[in-house]
Amino acid sequence: MSRRWGAELRDDGTTRFALWAPDRDAVMLEIDGATTLAMSADGDGWFTATVAAPAGTRYRFRCGDLIVPDPASRAQSGGVHGWSLVIDPAYPWSVADWRGRPWEETVLIELHAGVLGGFRGVMDQIPTLAALGFTAVELMPVGAFGGTRNWGYDGVLPYAPAEAYGAPADLKALVDEAHAFGVSVFLDVVYNHFGPDGNYLNAYAADFFDAGVDTPWGGAVAVARAPVHRFFVDNALMWLGEYRIDGLRFDAVHAIADPAFLDAMATEVRAAFPDRHIHLVLENEENDADRLEHGGYDAQWNDDFHNVMHVLLTGETSAYYGDFADRPAERLARCLSEGFIYQGEGSPNHDGKPRGKPSAHLSPTRFVAFLQNHDQVGNRALGERLTLLTDTARLRAATALLLLGPQIPLFFMGDEQGSESPFLFFTDFHDELADAVREGRRKEFAKFDAFADPAARERIPDPNALATFDRSRPQPGPDATGWRDLIRDLIALRQSAIVPHLSGAKALGAEATGDAAVTARWQLGDGSILTIAIDLAYDPDPLPQGDGELLHVEGERFAAWIAR
Numbered sequence: 001m002s003r004r005w006g007a008e009l010r011d012d013g014t015t016r017f018a019l020w021a022p023d024r025d026a027v028m029l030e031i032d033g034a035t036t037l038a039m040s041a042d043g044d045g046w047f048t049a050t051v052a053a054p055a056g057t058r059y060r061f062r063c064g065d066l067i068v069p070d071p072a073s074r075a076q077s078g079g080v081h082g083w084s085l086v087i088d089p090a091y092p093w094s095v096a097d098w099r100g101r102p103w104e105e106t107v108l109i110e111l112h113a114g115v116l117g118g119f120r121g122v123m124d125q126i127p128t129l130a131a132l133g134f135t136a137v138e139l140m141p142v143g144a145f146g147g148t149r150n151w152g153y154d155g156v157l158p159y160a161p162a163e164a165y166g167a168p169a170d171l172k173a174l175v176d177e178a179h180a181f182g183v184s185v186f187l188d189v190v191y192n193h194f195g196p197d198g199n200y201l202n203a204y205a206a207d208f209f210d211a212g213v214d215t216p217w218g219g220a221v222a223v224a225r226a227p228v229h230r231f232f233v234d235n236a237l238m239w240l241g242e243y244r245i246d247g248l249r250f251d252a253v254h255a256i257a258d259p260a261f262l263d264a265m266a267t268e269v270r271a272a273f274p275d276r277h278i279h280l281v282l283e284n285e286e287n288d289a290d291r292l293e294h295g296g297y298d299a300q301w302n303d304d305f306h307n308v309m310h311v312l313l314t315g316e317t318s319a320y321y322g323d324f325a326d327r328p329a330e331r332l333a334r335c336l337s338e339g340f341i342y343q344g345e346g347s348p349n350h351d352g353k354p355r356g357k358p359s360a361h362l363s364p365t366r367f368v369a370f371l372q373n374h375d376q377v378g379n380r381a382l383g384e385r386l387t388l389l390t391d392t393a394r395l396r397a398a399t400a401l402l403l404l405g406p407q408i409p410l411f412f413m414g415d416e417q418g419s420e421s422p423f424l425f426f427t428d429f430h431d432e433l434a435d436a437v438r439e440g441r442r443k444e445f446a447k448f449d450a451f452a453d454p455a456a457r458e459r460i461p462d463p464n465a466l467a468t469f470d471r472s473r474p475q476p477g478p479d480a481t482g483w484r485d486l487i488r489d490l491i492a493l494r495q496s497a498i499v500p501h502l503s504g505a506k507a508l509g510a511e512a513t514g515d516a517a518v519t520a521r522w523q524l525g526d527g528s529i530l531t532i533a534i535d536l537a538y539d540p541d542p543l544p545q546g547d548g549e550l551l552h553v554e555g556e557r558f559a560a561w562i563a564r
Helices: 118-132 168-180 226-241 259-272 303-314 319-324 328-338 374-378 392-404 431-447 466-471 480-501
Strands: 006-009 014-020 028-031 036-038 040-043 046-052 058-063 066-068 083-085 108-111 136-139 143-145 155-161 184-189 209-215 218-221 247-250 279-282 299-301 367-370 408-412 506-514 517-523 529-535 549-554 558-563
Touching: 028 046, 036 046, 108 118, 118 136, 118 168, 118 480, 136 247, 155 168, 155 226, 168 184, 184 226, 184 279, 226 247, 226 259, 259 279, 303 319, 303 328, 303 367, 303 392, 328 506, 328 517, 374 408, 392 408, 392 480, 392 529, 392 549, 392 558, 480 549, 506 529
Parallel strands: 108 136, 108 408, 136 184, 184 247, 247 279, 279 299, 299 367, 367 408
Antiparallel strands: 006 014, 014 046, 028 036, 028 058, 040 046, 058 066, 058 083, 143 155, 209 218, 506 517, 517 529, 529 558, 549 558
């Protein structure tokens, strides 16, 4: 018997509806404009019904006095508390033979669909980003959330693209357009929690969560239970299959706390798409190298790279940056040579508990490096970018390191044009929830030196204000042309001199050559040696001389050589 969530449109014009509601003895299916009918209890908490319901039909479920949307709704009408829609997954793809791009070619830029004008607005950005050389765009989560604006990590209907961004067909049109320009599309998915507005699962399926495993968002999702496992794995398969998404970034998997689930999901995804370049990337605060060893996952976001680079570029050492304040050049050297900085050592920001596992044996392409992303900009109280936190010369040198090092580079929207506009934390909650989010946001920053004074915290923008959202739209910076030229040139150099030889690359070591200076070397897959030297001190010393052909010089602060 099929144990699939949601509404499945059949060729005969009927639709099969299914809901797992183990806490209920009866569930009714409501079809808009038609009578309500009882669903069949099929055992193990499943309720199903098959009725005439063509694409576009609005429906919902009645569990006693409670009316709820389909948690696996493919689209909504009237928000997350409204009607779910039957969707025809067929789409007239114009790039029908797209198979994706190899991982080594990946140069990512992270985008938020909402501030860019929805799926059609992102679609308009594709030609420009492709011309700069970006080979992949990564969308922040698009699953339906409460209100009309949100980062996406408060989603409650992970199968349904947010109405504010467009219809399912609009997202497919975006993917099709990207593929026409040779650009892959990645999607950030959230399988570790649900948002606070519009999640009804606890009301009829309390076992969807494990109250005994605590997370910052409450009980952990109970992925060891078959219906919960199926809910999330089928969601991944939907994005990769129906929408032809090329890669998924799994948010905060440390909060899932079930490596067996992660491994099983990767195995099933790989088996489903044997002929495509499908890329699976983790965010994992625990620096779990095991998930990167056996081919299930391509890489992990390397927060360690960002954190130590941020300390070197800005001098900030508050909160979690304190883990990287001591001997930052040595820490950067370890990052470039071995991947993770914390590989089992105690971390002050984690109460001295050991963090991470050994990673020196892993390929550098197992790590996604970045100077900024939605978290590292938006989780600042005032959303400032590095363009306002450091000087241009050092930021250009750091950008050269990002693009010419062998780790997979990721940019954040606006980086490509030197944007100075903030990216702020925004939501669209109301009443008591809005108050709780606003005050929680301000309380969170009490541990930062600049906001220790309660009066200073009053300057933190209200997440629910429309102006906060509007201010977060990236605008070109005063030297947008210079940044575009730099990034275009560096990506072209990366693709010609480094990418063809990244497969099989391995680190040969790195060393701190000053308080803010590092020299690192790698052997590429063809046997050539890549050497990079960087100095982020305010008063840099002369860079050491590398061997081979000089690839790029960035002022007095960065140089790269390759010896064939």
